[in-house]
Amino acid sequence: MRVSPDSAAIGVEGLWKIFGPKAAKVLACDDRFLEPAALREKTGCTAAVRDVSFDVRPGEVFVVMGLSGSGKSTLVRCLTRLVEPTAGRVVIGGEDVGAATPARLRELRRHHVSMVFQHFGLLPHRRVIDNVAYGLEVQGRPRAERHARAAEILSLVGLDGHADAFPDQLSGGMQQRVGLARALAVDPQVMLFDEPFSALDPLIRRDMQAEVIRLHREVGKTMVFITHDLSEALKLGERIAIMRAGSIVQLGTPEELVGAPADDYVADFVRDVPRSHVLSLRWISRPPEPGEPLDGPELPASTVIKDAIAAASESSRPIRVVDGDELVGVVDRVDLLTFLSGQDTGDTVTAA
Ligand SMILES: Nc1ncnc2c1ncn2[C@@H]1O[C@H](COP(=O)(O)OP(=O)(O)OP(=O)(O)O)[C@@H](O)[C@H]1O
Numbered sequence: 001m002r003v004s005p006d007s008a009a010i011g012v013e014g015l016w017k018i019f020g021p022k023a024a025k026v027l028a029c030d031d032r033f034l035e036p037a038a039l040r041e042k043t044g045c046t047a048a049v050r051d052v053s054f055d056v057r058p059g060e061v062f063v064v065m066g067l068s069g070s071g072k073s074t075l076v077r078c079l080t081r082l083v084e085p086t087a088g089r090v091v092i093g094g095e096d097v098g099a100a101t102p103a104r105l106r107e108l109r110r111h112h113v114s115m116v117f118q119h120f121g122l123l124p125h126r127r128v129i130d131n132v133a134y135g136l137e138v139q140g141r142p143r144a145e146r147h148a149r150a151a152e153i154l155s156l157v158g159l160d161g162h163a164d165a166f167p168d169q170l171s172g173g174m175q176q177r178v179g180l181a182r183a184l185a186v187d188p189q190v191m192l193f194d195e196p197f198s199a200l201d202p203l204i205r206r207d208m209q210a211e212v213i214r215l216h217r218e219v220g221k222t223m224v225f226i227t228h229d230l231s232e233a234l235k236l237g238e239r240i241a242i243m244r245a246g247s248i249v250q251l252g253t254p255e256e257l258v259g260a261p262a263d264d265y266v267a268d269f270v271r272d273v274p275r276s277h278v279l280s281l282r283w284i285s286r287p288p289e290p291g292e293p294l295d296g297p298e299l300p301a302s303t304v305i306k307d308a309i310a311a312a313s314e315s316s317r318p319i320r321v322v323d324g325d326e327l328v329g330v331v332d333r334v335d336l337l338t339f340l341s342g343q344d345t346g347d348t349v350t351a352a
């Protein structure tokens with residue numbers, strides 16, 4: 001499911017990052033195909049990102065998921081060359097990042113791509129407003145302008161009235177809102193999030209996820225969001241890339257990952273997800289049988305299965321599953337019951 005590189009917000013092609021003194025040599029020979037542990041043993045090098053390619057569409061929320069050490073942070077740092085890739089191509093907004101001069105790179109990081117980290121990275125001796133305005137200060141904007149902009153963004157992230165506080169006077173959740181505000185203040189094309197909420201307790205975390213969804217709706221930025229929390233990935237991601245040992249093992253919509261995991265590693269990630277909460281009617285609809293009545297209730301193919309249960313159980317006729325005017329298929333009560341009764345012991349879960 002590649003989009004055209006020209007229309008992509010971020011395009012990544014054949015990206016490698018090998019840490020270690022002999023990185024270029026490793027890449028040039030067959031050693032690059034070794035599993036990470038074997039490569040480390042043989043050469044002392046770590047292949048953190050291995051031949052990764054993907055495109056992020058403008059305005060998309062693209063999630064990168066994987067176990068600790070799978071290469072998520074390295075991958076995202078390679079995008080703006082905070083980590084210098086060993087090989088491959090990165091294009092942001094049509095610009096070849098690998099070809100950028102140091103001055104152009106600085107500009108790219110200051111104006112076009114901002115990052116939000118797990119540890120908020122706030123400046124402790126500066127007030128909230130000056131933390132938020134920091135990126136604008138680095139850009140050399142006048143004080144009055146940057147304070148006006150920072151105040152506007154503080155209000156957007158729900159921190160009205162906290163402009164003059166110091167970071168350590170705020171809770172963790174509020175500090176991360178300041179981190180978010182700082183990243184937004186420069187009005188970047190792309191926002192990169194490296195596990196920004198993993199240090200927050202679950203309730204605050206849920207608030208922050210809702211905040212990102214709201215912000216995305218309001219400002220429509222392209223976002224790359226790293227997490228190792230599946231529920232976070234499913235909530236935020238339009239598409240999710242699952243990384244294992246430096247490679248992307250599957251890239252798809254939440255529905256594709258949950259409905260058809262590519263291997264055991266992905267299946268393990270999604271095994272506890274109630275499939276009826278993620279899969280849509282499109283997934284289970286079937287062609288009508290000869291003579292089957294086609295005058296039942298109609299639902300869009302994108303309807304999540306759990307939301308179709310009421311309609312199906314109230315009707316003796318199959319549900320017409322439609323995409324606009326087009327009939328995609330039908331689903332009846334028995335189909336739904338069969339699906340629901342199968343999902344607790346479904347294909348992704350192996351019997352104990
Ligand atoms: N500067 C470095 N020098 C050498 N090896 C590194 C360096 N940075 C990362 N690595 C190695 O690269 C691999 C990928 O690390 P990375 O931090 O990208 O993983 P991650 O998926 O972000 O993990 P986590 O979920 O724990 O943050 C790991 O084996 C790590 O030890």
Ligand SMILES: [Mg+2]
Pocket residue numbers: 072073074
């Ligand atoms: Mg990381």
